[in-house]
Amino acid sequence: MSDSADKRYNASQRKVYSRRSKTLLYFSGHWQFYLMLVPPIIYYAVFHYKPMTGLVIAFKDYNMFKGTWASPWSGLTTFRYIFKNPDFYRAIKNTLVLNVLNLILGFPMPILLALFLNELKTGVIKKITQTILYLPHFISWVIIGGMAYQIFSMTTGIVNNALNAVFGITVPFLTNPGWWVFTYFIISVWHSIGWSAIIYMSAITSIDQEIYEAAKVDGSTRFHTMFFITLPNIKNTIVIMLILQVGTMATIGFEQPLSLQNSAVMSTADVISTFVYRVGTQNAKYSVATGVGMFQSIINFILVVGTNTISNRLTGQGIW
Amino acid sequence: MSNGVGLWPVEFDITAYKVVFNNHLMVRSLWFTILLTVVFVGLTMGMTVMTAYPLARKDLKGRNIILLYIIFTMYFSGGMIPGYLNIKELGLLNSFWSLVLPGLISTYNMILMKTFFSSLPEELEESARIDGAGEFTILVRIILPLSKAMLATIALFYAVSRWNGFSDSVLYINDSRMYTLQLRLRQIVALNQSDEMINDTPEAKASLIPETVKAACLVFSMLPILVIYPWLQKYFVKGVMIGSVKG
Incomplete structure (x- = not known):
């Protein structure tokens, strides 16, 4: 060598x-x-x-006694069944209607709330207001559902009693399919507005105070400051939250609709999650329920990845 | 007024609350849920710390692969029915553990904790490491005592989710001895079982309507949250603030 x-x-x-x-x-x-x-x-x-x-x-054609792997293959039979089922389209439509309503009308609410809360300067009042506004987030949907049925009851509910006393009318808030969507939306806003506002309030606290002083010197009014100085400065947070919410368009959790729906309003209240629950556990059609859930999971995954990519492009920020 | 039910309460009456506290099923569910929540918070905190602490170290080899493995589950899941069949195949249906094990780590809470751990200065651990302390010792003796506020926040998130959650007990529990408070409440409120409760307390039969008992049950199960929440609010808010910083 x-x-x-x-x-x-x-x-x-x-x-x-x-x-x-x-x-x-x-x-x-x-x-x-x-x-x-x-x-x-x-x-x-x-x-x-x-x-x-x-x-x-x-x-597969799932058979409880054979288990997952021993059950015979059935190809796309399940999906053919699902795509012929009118209740499946109804569940998709209802999920989208509730989510779009929540996006268009519900999304700006916590932003407005954060802007107004920011104007409250006194410590004690601000603290009490915040405590009351965050509280609904910590109440379970069973309790909210129970309270809603008591408050909006046609005969004994406080709301209908008041309407009856003043205008002589009663409104089927939870038993008419159209009104149900309205009531569901109001309860959603009540439940989440305070908690969602926290993130905007934390964004507001990081705005440079000098801008406000300069605005004051220039004689900017309170409302002018709110909408032309505070709002543009939290634009990034707003864009990210908006994109994240679009990513959840295909999903509605299981507990909220289950607690608020009843047999009279299923035409607008049956969403994908409750549809899967009913088909799967009550009718024991495991293959069909799994197929519907899988369809939702895939749409959801595409939406989340898609919106996150857009968010990263536009703002340089995303969930990952 | 339509039928004598006004806007304002006519008189103060606690009979309905007697009915609730006399009902042994309701009280049993309360104790069961307390036990469940304590066990759940203990185990979830242990698992969450064990996941977040190693993953907070930037020099850990394979960190990104493990993170991908974990975070993927946030965005894709088998869904309700495969989850149910999994619990069934594991023989956990109708058991205490079916309400604990599937939720042992909330990926969201784990990431909050990881973000917090990675914000701690590294010098703290270095000196202990030079003294020859093992990683478990460093975690328990140095890191955790510094993270008390953060740990309290995450523990509260877990406790509230366990206390309020009922979708898993709706799916996995049939045995009424293992009904959580929320599930019991659902039976009473949504499935109209308040009449039986009234019959259990003879003095209440004459004066109570089901609606009053339902309301009492709602207040009964909301009470723990109403009592502790105002004192702990700042911890909850802190959790959201940390979550808003990308980690």
Whole structure:
């Protein structure tokens, strides 16, 4: 072996050795971190990834006694059934109607609230107002549903009693399909307006105070300051929140509609999640319910990834 | 007024509350939910810290792969029915653990905690590491005592979600001994079982209408939140503030 080749051989050996010892050194310092991560990784495998493999039953004729894997394949029969089912389209339509309503009319509300709360300077009043406004976020949907049925009852509800006393009319707030959408929207706003305002208020506190002083010197009025100085300065937060909300267009949680709906209003109140629940657990059509859920999951995933990409392009910020 | 029910309460009467507290099913559900919430918060906090602490270290090899593995589950899931069948296959239906294990880590809360951990100065750990302390010791002795406010915030998020949540108990629990307070409430409010409750308390039979008992049940289960919430509000708000900073 020539001298130079020998040197090269030694150098490469040293490199291999040192790389290996670096790895060893790294693990001797870090193995405890990996040990900590073992239970979480198992948790995600058992309770998140394993159910994803359960999606195959959408392509099978699921038989309770045979289990997921032994049930016979059925190809696209389930989806053919779903796409012929009028209740499926009704659930999609209802989900979209409620979400679009919430986006167009509901989205600006917490922003306005944050702007007005920002104008409240006194400590105690501001604090009490905030406490009252955040509270609904912590009340369960069962309780809200129960309260709603008491408050909006046609015969004993406080709202209808007041309407009756003043105008001599009663309104079927929760039993007429059209009115139900209205009531659902009002309750949604009441539930989330305060909590959603927090994020805008924290954005407002980070605005440079000098701008406000300059505005004051220039004789800007309060409303002018609110809408032409505060609002443009939280534009980025607004854009991100808007994009995030568009990403949830295909989803409505299960607990809110379930607590507020009743058999008289299913034509507008049955959303995808409650439809899946009914078909799956009450009618025991597991394959159909899984298929509908899968359809929703995929649409949802596309929307979230899509809106996040747009958000990153436009504002340089997103969820990841 | 249409039928004698006015806008303002006529007289103060606590019979309805006697009915609620006399009802052993309601009280049983209360204790069950308290136990469930305590166990749930203990285990979820342990798991969340164990996930967030290693992942907060930028030098951890494979960190991005593990994060992707975890965050993917926020945006795609098997959905309600495969989740139900999974619990069934694991033999957890109608068990205490079906209300604990599926929610052991809330990915959102975990990311809040990770963001917080990565904002702590590294020098704190370095000196302990030089003294030869293991990572578990550093976590328990140095990091966690510094994170009390953050831990309280996340623990409250978990506690409230467990106390208020009922979609899992609707799906997984049939045995009425394991009804959570919210599920019991749902039986009473939505499925009209308040008449039986009234019959359990003889003195109430004459004077009470189901609506009053329902209202009493609603107040009964809202009480714990109403009592603790005003004192802890600042912690909740802190959680949202941390969440608004991208980590």
